Amino acid sequence: MATANAALDPNSRRARRMQEDRAAAKKPRRAAKRPLWQTIVALAAVLALMGGSFGLGWHFGVDSTRYKGGILLVNEDNPLSADYVPEALVNLYEERHSFRLARSDIYVTRETYEAMEKMFAAAEDDNVNGFIVTSGYRDYQRQKEIFEESEPGYAQPPGASEHQTGLCFDVTTETNDGFESTEQYAWLRAHAHEYGFIQRYPANKAHITGISYEPWHYRYVGVKAATAIREQDITLEEYVGAV
Numbered sequence: 001m002a003t004a005n006a007a008l009d010p011n012s013r014r015a016r017r018m019q020e021d022r023a024a025a026k027k028p029r030r031a032a033k034r035p036l037w038q039t040i041v042a043l044a045a046v047l048a049l050m051g052g053s054f055g056l057g058w059h060f061g062v063d064s065t066r067y068k069g070g071i072l073l074v075n076e077d078n079p080l081s082a083d084y085v086p087e088a089l090v091n092l093y094e095e096r097h098s099f100r101l102a103r104s105d106i107y108v109t110r111e112t113y114e115a116m117e118k119m120f121a122a123a124e125d126d127n128v129n130g131f132i133v134t135s136g137y138r139d140y141q142r143q144k145e146i147f148e149e150s151e152p153g154y155a156q157p158p159g160a161s162e163h164q165t166g167l168c169f170d171v172t173t174e175t176n177d178g179f180e181s182t183e184q185y186a187w188l189r190a191h192a193h194e195y196g197f198i199q200r201y202p203a204n205k206a207h208i209t210g211i212s213y214e215p216w217h218y219r220y221v222g223v224k225a226a227t228a229i230r231e232q233d234i235t236l237e238e239y240v241g242a243v
């Protein structure tokens with residue numbers, strides 16, 4: 001009996017060829033033909049290249065040497081590339097509840113914002129209010145402008161500012177004295193680590209961080225790292241082993 005469509009007949013030559021084609025498509029023709037030693041040599045070459053470039057301190061995008069323990073380290077020796085933009089930035093003006101803002105265009109990563117919100121709400125519960133966040137994410141281009149407008153030594157070169165990570169903020173309060181003399185500062189000194197923040201540039205660590213005392217600058221690193229850094233009285237550089 002002749003079929004109207006030869007492709008429907010499983011025994012037809014065309015149907016068999018199609019079956020063979022499908023089987024061939026599933027199996028790459030050269031699979032497992034490369035000798036094992038070639039694979040090992042190729043892998044070793046890739047690893048050597050990676051190790052070499054990290055060791056020499058080349059900077060292309062963000063490499064794993066600056067993500068020790070999942071923590072991004074940014075300083076003058078470990079700059080970010082011009083095109084590095086953190087994921088999931090949020091505008092604090094649209095999100096914040098328990099702190100004030102100096103401007104309506106301050107952004108940080110969502111994770112950083114959520115930790116900030118928790119922290120400032122806890123301060124409020126302790127009757128410590130009046131925090132004013134003045135700065136968050138700053139892109140490479142903006143840092144370049146600031147650097148070029150500043151006296152030598154007063155601003156980080158583009159790429160070297162931690163503000164490009166979106167993981168930090170500057171804070172102040174209404175005071176005529178310095179922020180470090182306020183009760184808000186005292187509260188942050190005592191509690192910031194419980195919410196994953198560190199005071200990134202302590203008074204006596206400029207020889208390690210490369211940046212002089214900034215009582216207003218806080219960096220999100222997560223509770224575990226922040227607690228360890230505070231308990232050991234060390235810097236982020238020391239914590240990630242970059243010193």
Ligand SMILES: [Zn+2]
Nearest residue numbers: 163169170217
């Ligand atoms: Zn800052």
